Amino acid sequence: xxVKFWGTRGSIPTPLPxxxxxxxxxxxxxxxxxxxxxxxxxxxxxLERLPLTTQGTIGGNTICLEVRSGDQILILxxxxxxxxxxxxxxxxxxxxxxxxxxxxxxxxxxxHIQGFPFFQPAFIxxxxxxxxxxxxxxxxxxxxxxxxxxxPVPMSYMSATIDFKAIDVDKMVQIGKFKVWPxxxxxxxxxxxxxxxxxxxxxVYATDTEFKQVDRESTRLITEFFQNCDLLVFDAQYSFNxxxxxxxxxxxxxxxxxxxxxxxxxxxxxLFHHDPTSTDEKVWGAKDQAEAYLMHKHRKSxxxxxxxxxxxxxxxx
Numbered sequence: 001x002x003v004k005f006w007g008t009r010g011s012i013p014t015p016l017p018x019x020x021x022x023x024x025x026x027x028x029x030x031x032x033x034x035x036x037x038x039x040x041x042x043x044x045x046x047l048e049r050l051p052l053t054t055q056g057t058i059g060g061n062t063i064c065l066e067v068r069s070g071d072q073i074l075i076l077x078x079x080x081x082x083x084x085x086x087x088x089x090x091x092x093x094x095x096x097x098x099x100x101x102x103x104x105x106x107x108x109x110x111x112h113i114q115g116f117p118f119f120q121p122a123f124i125x126x127x128x129x130x131x132x133x134x135x136x137x138x139x140x141x142x143x144x145x146x147x148x149x150x151x152p153v154p155m156s157y158m159s160a161t162i163d164f165k166a167i168d169v170d171k172m173v174q175i176g177k178f179k180v181w182p183x184x185x186x187x188x189x190x191x192x193x194x195x196x197x198x199x200x201x202x203x204v205y206a207t208d209t210e211f212k213q214v215d216r217e218s219t220r221l222i223t224e225f226f227q228n229c230d231l232l233v234f235d236a237q238y239s240f241n242x243x244x245x246x247x248x249x250x251x252x253x254x255x256x257x258x259x260x261x262x263x264x265x266x267x268x269x270x271l272f273h274h275d276p277t278s279t280d281e282k283v284w285g286a287k288d289q290a291e292a293y294l295m296h297k298h299r300k301s302x303x304x305x306x307x308x309x310x311x312x313x314x315x316x317x
Contacts, residue, residue, distance in 0.1 A: 001201040001317050002068040003231065007061030007081020008309045010208070010237050010251070010273040011111050014060040020279075027054045052308075053280045059311025062111040063207060063273065065233070069177040069198040073101035076194075076205055081311065082115035089121050097126030097160075102175050105133040106207060107191035108141040117146050117153065127160035132167050132175060134182055134192055139164040183225055185209040187250035193225075201230040201317045204266070207273045209235050210243070210250045211260075219263075226264035230317040232257065233309065236271035236286055237278075254286035254306075258293045261304045268317070272309040283308055 028050060037043045047055060062079030073089075075082065086094075093099055099121070106112060121127050131138050142164075143155040155162070167173040169192070173180050181195040186209060193206040204226050211222065226232055234257035238246060243253050254271050261269040271290065274283050290306045307313070 001198050003315045003317060004066040005309045005313045006066060006085040007064040007079045008272055008274055008311055009060055009062050009276060011276050013062055013080045014276040016057050024054050053284050058274055058280050058283050061311050072176045074178055075101055075103045077106055077112040078116040079111050080115040083118040086119040086121050094121035094127055097124050100128035103129055103131045105131060113142060117151055122158045122160045125159040129160055130163040130165060132165050134167055134169050136166050186212050195225055204229040204232045207235045208250055209252060211252055211256055223263045226260055226266060229266050231268045231270060232261050232266040233270045233272045235273045237273045237275045254290040255293050258290040262294060266304055268305045268307060270307045270309040
């Protein structure tokens with residue numbers, strides 16, 4: 001299974017301001033003092049050694065993942081990141097039509113659907129996209145954001161074939177090569193997390209969820225849902241303290257993700273759905289905290305790689 005993150009921010013798109021870019025440049029130049037940057041080999045080695053907070057950025061697009069198994073494409077959510085995915089797909093044949101993909105939606109808060117009106121492949125005749133979710137009225141939910149006076153182009157203007165299929169809650173559904181299990185989660189309104197498997201690997205997509213019930217039975221159910229997954233994509237929007245200060249906001253923390261990753265024997269934990277106010281440094285700091293938590297509490301009895309999900313991160317699982 002191949003996974004690519006096209007949008008990893010929560011709530012609202014968050015472009016990096018010029019002042020932050022200038023600061024990254026300053027940090028890079030300070031570290032290069034004394035180096036001969038006219039030497040291409042020296043320059044390349046120096047750039048590779050720069051910390052990720054300096055050489056790049058988390059990114060500012062809202063939630064969208066591309067998941068592939070063979071030639072099948074499953075798109076997870078349609079935040080502003082789906083626009084960039086669409087540009088990539090247009091370069092890979094979708095501009096000619098006669099291509100298809102499935103779109104799995106967790107819920108319809110704007111940061112999870114706002115990119116679809118800008119998804120170029122949906123305007124190409126003979127392309128085919130199918131939305132899947134437990135929401136019976138998904139078509140109306142998606143179409144409403146493109147109605148006047150809020151958007152100039154209605155969904156009916158899109159030339160591709162767009163279908164909507166409701167899936168049953170707590171039951172496995174087969175979407176091509178993927179087996180998908182939905183689970184209702186704690187988030188304002190109605191929202192779902194998903195376990196997705198193909199013949200080789202398992203992905204758990206647990207965004208926009210607040211683990212309010214910590215009794216033994218609730219913890220057991222979540223742990224079983226996550227069990228032995230190759231990649232756990234986990235809502236880490238807030239710090240541990242912020243979660244307690246913001247009850248019922250529907251988000252979690254890197255520490256909670258680390259605890260569930262350990263209990264479920266997850267191979268990788270990807271921290272995800274970063275708050276728009278979080279700097280790159282704060283997000284990478286959450287990764288350090290999660291790693292320290294796993295090492296301190298559980299020693300070396302279980303190794304789980306902790307990752308920061310950032311825009312354009314690609315993984316094979």
